[in-house]
Amino acid sequence: MLLTKRMVFTGMLSALLIAPVIDAAFAQGKNPKRAVKKNDTDGDGKVSRDEWQKSGDIFDAIDADEDGYLTVREFKAFFEGGAQAKRKKQPSSDNASSGGPKVSMGAIDDATKGAFFAKLEKMDQQRQRGLLESELVPVYPDGADCPEIDHIFGEPWRGPVANRIHSGADIPAGWDVPLHAMADGEVIAIYREGGGKSFRGRQVIMRHTPEDTGLPVYIYTLQSHFNAPPQVQVGQRLKMGDFIGPNGKSGVPGKRRQPHNHLTVNITTSPNYAVTDSLVIPVDGHFIDPVALFRGKLPIDTHAMRALPEDERRVQIAYKDDKGNIHPPDAKIIWPFICEAD
Numbered sequence: 185m186l187l188t189k190r191m192v193f194t195g196m197l198s199a200l201l202i203a204p205v206i207d208a209a210f211a212q213g214k215n216p217k218r219a220v221k222k223n224d225t226d227g228d229g230k231v232s233r234d235e236w237q238k239s240g241d242i243f244d245a246i247d248a249d250e251d252g253y254l255t256v257r258e259f260k261a262f263f264e265g266g267a268q269a270k271r272k273k274q275p276s277s278d279n280a281s282s283g284g285p286k287v288s289m290g291a292i293d294d295a296t297k298g299a300f301f302a303k304l305e306k307m308d309q310q311r312q313r314g315l316l317e318s319e320l321v322p323v324y325p326d327g328a329d330c331p332e333i334d335h336i337f338g339e340p341w342r343g344p345v346a347n348r349i350h351s352g353a354d355i356p357a358g359w360d361v362p363l364h365a366m367a368d369g370e371v372i373a374i375y376r377e378g379g380g381k382s383f384r385g386r387q388v389i390m391r392h393t394p395e396d397t398g399l400p401v402y403i404y405t406l407q408s409h410f411n412a413p414p415q416v417q418v419g420q421r422l423k424m425g426d427f428i429g430p431n432g433k434s435g436v437p438g439k440r441r442q443p444h445n446h447l448t449v450n451i452t453t454s455p456n457y458a459v460t461d462s463l464v465i466p467v468d469g470h471f472i473d474p475v476a477l478f479r480g481k482l483p484i485d486t487h488a489m490r491a492l493p494e495d496e497r498r499v500q501i502a503y504k505d506d507k508g509n510i511h512p513p514d515a516k517i518i519w520p521f522i523c524e525a526d
């Protein structure tokens with residue numbers, strides 16, 4: 185009873201707090217035993233993800249063996265070698281040339297942080313930033329076979345944690361089926377390690393400028409669950425249709441789920457973005473249904489999509505076929521999988 189009340193209270197409290205950045209972990213006292221005791225509500229001597237009240241980002245940084253529990257030993261290593269622990273998870277995007285549009289987390293406002301650190305108590309902020317069903321209907325080509333979305337953007341997540349909203353669209357396909365750049369753009373982050381629950385295994389995030397896509401916003405495409413390390417580098421410019429890596433299920437929770445590409449798309453009018461240990465956060469970033477990209481014109485944000493008349497909610501998917509032809513030929517954004525011509 186006491187436990188339940190306490191959990192409800194801390195839940196309410198954390199809803200009022202701003203999602204802390206990783207450095208906050210260093211400021212909260214550095215006694216490993218106390219850190220475990222403070223969070224270990226079921227008394228098993230370690231801290232599970234559910235017991236952890238701070239951001240999943242920090243959890244992932246501390247959970248060195250990625251078993252989903254924080255131990256005294258892991259807290260100790262984190263406090264003592266904080267810089268090393270952080271370095272272990274640091275995305276290779278730090279190799280990117282300086283002076284670009286990459287900014288520090290300090291440049292990200294609280295509303296954006298709240299929406300991007302996808303925690304249960306931040307659902308309102310996520311909805312405000314477009315994380316809800318768009319009501320769009322993808323129309324797949326008549327003359328070709330495309331791998332199709334089976335778990336849509338904005339619906340309740342079908343993964344093992346309840347009350348989460350699916351931040352992208354899942355497109356299942358066979359093992360090692362090639363994934364491709366959806367538009368011209370730059371690779372800005374690669375997450376190479378799978379494991380932690382909040383990770384999507386191997387991920388590649390690209391940033392597409394208005395010149396790249398013909399849409400007057402900055403677009404970020406995240407493709408994930410690659411079966412092998414992606415074949416691209418941070419800082420590399422890719423052309424639409426370039427190979428990124430093989431389809432898989434790295435980081436997919438649940439044994440029964442088949443290999444799929446979880447595709448998350450963010451948009452913003454700002455050219456700037458921050459990179460954390462687990463995600464890229466565009467300044468003033470919003471979530472959109474990946475299907476909206478294929479409208480080829482604004483608006484594409486979720487709230488506007490929901491307000492569209494019904495006939496405009498059907499969106500024809502542009503794609504590259506197995507002979508290398510683009511359909512329609514002037515498309516600047518295409519499906520991440522090749523569609524086989526009939």
Ligand SMILES: [Zn+2]
Nearest residue numbers: 352353354446
């Ligand atoms: Zn997914």
